[in-house]
Amino acid sequence: MAMITAIDNKRKTPYFQTTWCMGIRCNYDCSYCPTFRHSLTQPFQSLDTLKRTVDFIREYLDLQIKYTDPEYMNDYDLNLTGGEPTAHPHILDVIEYMREQIPYLKISLTTNGFFSDHMLETLSSTYIRDFAFSYHAEANAKQKLQVMTNIKKCHDLVSNDGYCVEQVSVNVMMHEDPDLFAECQAVIVELEAYGVEVRPRTIDRDDNVQAKERTETKIKNSRFGPASGKEYSDQQLREVKKIYIRKYQVDSKQDLKTEEWNENKKAKQVNGRPCCGGVTMSTLDETTGKWSDTKLIFNRNFKDWYCLVNLHWLYIEQDDDEIFTHQTCKANFANEKGPVGKISEYEKYIEFLRKYYEKGQLPVISCPNSKCTCGICTPKSNSKKPTYKFFKRHLPSIEPIF
Numbered sequence: 001m002a003m004i005t006a007i008d009n010k011r012k013t014p015y016f017q018t019t020w021c022m023g024i025r026c027n028y029d030c031s032y033c034p035t036f037r038h039s040l041t042q043p044f045q046s047l048d049t050l051k052r053t054v055d056f057i058r059e060y061l062d063l064q065i066k067y068t069d070p071e072y073m074n075d076y077d078l079n080l081t082g083g084e085p086t087a088h089p090h091i092l093d094v095i096e097y098m099r100e101q102i103p104y105l106k107i108s109l110t111t112n113g114f115f116s117d118h119m120l121e122t123l124s125s126t127y128i129r130d131f132a133f134s135y136h137a138e139a140n141a142k143q144k145l146q147v148m149t150n151i152k153k154c155h156d157l158v159s160n161d162g163y164c165v166e167q168v169s170v171n172v173m174m175h176e177d178p179d180l181f182a183e184c185q186a187v188i189v190e191l192e193a194y195g196v197e198v199r200p201r202t203i204d205r206d207d208n209v210q211a212k213e214r215t216e217t218k219i220k221n222s223r224f225g226p227a228s229g230k231e232y233s234d235q236q237l238r239e240v241k242k243i244y245i246r247k248y249q250v251d252s253k254q255d256l257k258t259e260e261w262n263e264n265k266k267a268k269q270v271n272g273r274p275c276c277g278g279v280t281m282s283t284l285d286e287t288t289g290k291w292s293d294t295k296l297i298f299n300r301n302f303k304d305w306y307c308l309v310n311l312h313w314l315y316i317e318q319d320d321d322e323i324f325t326h327q328t329c330k331a332n333f334a335n336e337k338g339p340v341g342k343i344s345e346y347e348k349y350i351e352f353l354r355k356y357y358e359k360g361q362l363p364v365i366s367c368p369n370s371k372c373t374c375g376i377c378t379p380k381s382n383s384k385k386p387t388y389k390f391f392k393r394h395l396p397s398i399e400p401i402f
């Protein structure tokens with residue numbers, strides 16, 4: 001059995017991604033989405049507040065770029081997310097300001113896909129290169145029809161003169177409800193036949209978190225609502241596994257298992273996680289000393305491993321006025337899960353980093369989590385040697401502090 005001690009990714013062009021949650025206001029109310037991730041009533045942030053965040057991103061990237069090897073990384077991506085970012089009344093003004101202030105940024109959008117024809121036309125003709133749709137089966141029939149139409153229209157625009165769309169992908173959230181699960185399977189077949197890149201995603205269901213502080217909404221009282229005892233059947237997990245085997249060429253002998261996740265809660269899931277961007281990863285096997293390629297990582301507990309999460313990601317939680325290294329993992333320089341600063345006081349975080357860089361040093365973060373999710377492709381290792389190599393190819397003039 002392989003004993004993995006390091007993970008790297010095989011992106012052609014390694015990139016730095018800023019993920020900006022512009023606000024948690026959403027036009028959906030998915031039962032598996034916690035109230036700290038979405039709200040039907042949260043007020044929108046003002047344009048001035050949002051512009052200050054763009055100023056922070058510009059100053060942060062200016063500092064990183066000064067020390068990053070341009071041969072290794074010259075691709076800077078800004079992903080707008082929410083809530084639902086297209087529901088934000090200032091989204092187009094913000095993107096316009098961003099293009100003016102940080103013209104080299106590639107802007108991508110994570111969306112539930114429920115937006116108007118006009119929004120699709122504006123975003124795809126001028127602004128957004130990469131659309132990452134999520135298909136949420138709990139939406140109503142009219143919403144889902146609009147989403148499917150938007151996905152197909154957007155796909156038709158890839159490489160179309162006059163439009164800037166380069167990539168369209170769809171994460172299909174595989175719902176545990178038998179009817180909705182079957183619908184998700186049909187959506188995968190339909191979109192793949194249309195030529196769209198589709199990724200089935202199992203839901204990390206935890207009703208204690210996802211039901212917390214929910215008010216009486218339609219979804220809460222539906223058969224999908226939190227605490228309605230949903231979990232995948234073994235047959236459903238086998239179906240998801242079949243798709244994984246086909247898409248990611250994994251060893252079909254890998255077992256399905258009920259694994260512990262998220263503070264010892266039990267939830268049935270398919271064992272193994274692909275990179276959200278679908279990139280190939282490579283893993284170092286301690287027993288053979290060899291690197292090998294994989295599309296799925298099976299053991300996802302990297303607690304206390306060295307991880308370059310801060311050198312590849314930045315996450316901004318606008319409504320809470322908080323800055324993190326990464327959206328889900330939230331690892332910080334104290335090797336804990338928590339923010340690295342506030343947007344309203346962003347100068348302090350820039351100064352913290354500047355002082356280290358000017359001394360020619362930077363601390364390496366140790367993973368505080370017992371389960372890695374969408375940071376899975378981030379270069380990481382449980383020993384200093386591979387970490388040092390990852391670090392120096394990125395920041396050649398800086399020494400890592402372990």
Ligand code: SF4
Nearest residue numbers: 026028030033038112
């Ligand atoms: S669309 Fe996304 S943000 Fe909105 S409720 Fe669903 S999962 Fe949450």
Ligand code: SF4
Nearest residue numbers: 307329331367372375
């Ligand atoms: S959870 Fe975060 S810190 Fe831990 S290995 Fe994954 S990306 Fe790195």
